[in-house]
Amino acid sequence: MTQVAEQEAKRWVGGGVLRKEDPELLTGQARFIDDITVPGMMWISLVRTPVAHANLTRVDVSAALKMPGVVAAFTGQDLASEWASAMPCAWPIADRVLPEENTADPRIADHWPVAKDKVRYSGEIVAVVVADSREHAVDAVEAVEVDYDELPVVTRPEEALADGAPLLHDEFGTNRMYTWGFSAGEVDRIFAEAPVVVKQRYYHPRLIPNAIEPRGVLVAPVSSQGEFTIYSATQIPHILKTLMSLVMGIHEGKIRVIAPDVGGGFGSKLNFYAEEAIAVAVAKRLGVPVKWIEERSENYLATIHGRDVIQDMEVAATEEGKLLATRVKLLADFGAYSQLVTPGIPLLGAWLYHGPYDCQAYGFECTGVYTNKTPTDAYRGAGRPEATYAVERIMDALAKRVGKDTAEIREMNLIQPFTEAKTVASGLAFDSGDYPASFNKAKQLAGYDELRREQAERNPAAAADGRGKLLGIGFSTYIEMCGLAPSQVLAALKYGAGGWDAATIRCHPTGKVTVITGTSPHGQGHVTSWSQITADALGVTPDDVEVLHGDTAVSSWGMDTYGSRSLSVGGTALFKAAEKIRAKAKRIAAHELEVSEDDLEWADGKFQVAGAPDKTKTIPEIAFSAWTAHALPGDEEPGLSATAVWDPPNFTFPAGTHIAVVEVDQETGSVEVVKYVAVDDCGTIINPMIVDGQVHGGVAQGIAEALYEEAVYDDNGVLVTGNMTTYRVPSAAELPSFTLDRTVTPSSTNPMGVKGIGEAGTIAAPAAVVNAVADAVQAVGVGFVDLPVSAERVWRAIQAARGDGHGDVDQLSEGGAQ
């Protein structure tokens, strides 16, 4: 039962309603993909190349077919006839070199579920084994024989662009996927004339998303009807249904996708994956249900990675440090293929490289490159952590250059408060914002002035001693672009779908309500938040509301969950559906109460006759009379249900300030985050408990990105950090507690004023932590540190600064703001 401390006047939005999702998750009654079995089900296991780049000269499954329990085995050639098209890229970006418009067709390589004749990254699928048990399938994988004619490997984007580099896709004659850019204002002139220009190169490491539930798919066919039910651990059941229809050439109406309970995604389950297509193809061939469950080591190779971007960032400013213009060039390592939205990820940050700061001109350019690595795609934040990191790091460098405190440089450049959409230098229209308010609140919560005093006392002495901990303070004053997305804007960006979402409300004759949403939660608590919105809108309680999602047979329209979009787009669709319900209910209520609609007002969750507060009608009462349909007005249709589709007129722009306070051990290089303050503004709050939880988790991932995580490849294209023992996902022991607060500046983009909070923590935290570490170690002469600030790297940087000869000079000498 939903428990609420104190509720005022039936207002549930904004209240600390406990999650309705929890009981099943707490008792083991949840149904994740691997918990589902169907009679007659067979198991798929996959043969993956260990070699990063090779021609396939022989793939022989004959020995595997003789293994116990094996019912079938397929090579890429065997399955080639199953694919009506290659796997989709929904965001194919073409060259657009400043300032010309598109100059070429996009270079998106065909990407087949099973490699046909060539492999391009370690982990790519070369054969499929089907057996009667998980164990038999895994055993049979070992019996598949593959001959690889190895090709030269390229794993670094600069090398991939060089003349004579091994080509990933011969047909393009280059490894460059695209160079795309734009500018606004007189950016070149301003940079040429500005008294202060600060430049720096930053590298944003390759990251592995690590949802704790690996991926998995189960396909149950009804062969006689050509129907397929696909259970997949996915964030995007609706998009998957449409894409599967295209890839398999199956009537879309005969595909049903069910996202069961999904154990985290963070973007890694926002994709169309080879294994999903393979499972459908095998189920189609064999006419039996088949299941594939990813192992963690497979997850590291075969699920998308994130980031891996080199950023050359520069700002032009006055002598006082007032920003004039920003300009950035990105070199993004996309890996071997384009996955669903790979090319577009940098564009999600492309307009944000001036952060929440005023400036006059703007330049952005990104070059995306193919290399022999796992494809990258959306990982929590997607494009915006990169932008925030570059902007916030260089603001510190600018402060240093002009001799200002890192707080002061931000205060003097922040855009002043505004409530209606405001066009900024990059060309976006920010929805609303009070950046100084969250900045000041964070400073106050952190005790900033006192921290600076303590630092001034502590660090010089500790540095002179060469021992003891150095104190560092780092800001991240971020802005993000969320609520994906206005469909017309997506069209202009060559994205292959719309950005709307849908909701349906059905009011039952018994007074209860069913909500059907097009969003597809996997931990975000939509069932609870959507119940709160509905309860307020219809004058019922959250427990009266049942929320259905994640099954395309139930929820026929939706664009699913990613990019902090669910509340601002799907939640708004729900809000709009409730308005339609109320409008119809009001007509019926007026008829029943024999008054005009104008005499009715909506108050305390029901319709009241103005001046006669005892004459009322509730939505449940109207739902009953609409169902009986005994005395409806005029040509009113029976029943009380409504669907709304919301296509947002603009993005939303959550923002805020995070402050990290760190202690750096000079002797070991280890970094401890001793205080972390986050003040976020995500507009109107539906459920503060859920919002805080999203910030906690996001910040934890951001701190992990700052301190621990990096996917490392060797020169042969082998993923060295190939499992959870070598890629460090931090536990509770490695992370601090967080101090949270918020400001509320309602969005001008949607009627509830909501902005989204799913990614804010991950977007903000890396810059805050690395700025804090840089702030600490400058006391011992270290000019530059970069992601991840692991103990080893920090220790080496300190040694290099002291001239002890232990530092990685090549890596560190490029540092230092110019």
Added chain:
Amino acid sequence: MRRITCAVNGVQREAEVEPRQLLVYFLRETLGLTGTNVGCDTSSCGACTVMVDGESVKSCTMLTVQADGTEITTIEGLASNGELHPLQEAFRQHHGLQCGYCTPGMIMAGLGLIQSGAGMSDEEVRLGLEGNLCRCTGYQNIVTAIQDAAGQLRQSANLQGGS
């Protein structure tokens, strides 16, 4: 094949099992207790943690045959008479879960920590959870939930002990 007997959530179970079978697959696939999850193949994530003879154990690090003669509690065995166990309730009250995939293992690890008599400072609880990974919550609310439940459980144990 080996015959084993063990008590799972208070029910005696007998089965013929393959000597190589991991306990987690016995629980999930032989007994159908799918509340215990698998998140990795290196015993790193702790999603599969259960209680064996009163101690929390990663059930992917133990063979089913090693569980012969033991008493096992899984997440399905915690709630009683439709009431959540105090630790489950504390996870709910403090929003100690989001996607819920690590949650059964996290609750079992927390229960093991509480029952071991470990200290309940932030640092002690965080160290005690070192073997369990969560990617959603940032751990803070999990730590709070365990501390809260420990207070309740230990108080009621003391009361029972004193009566």
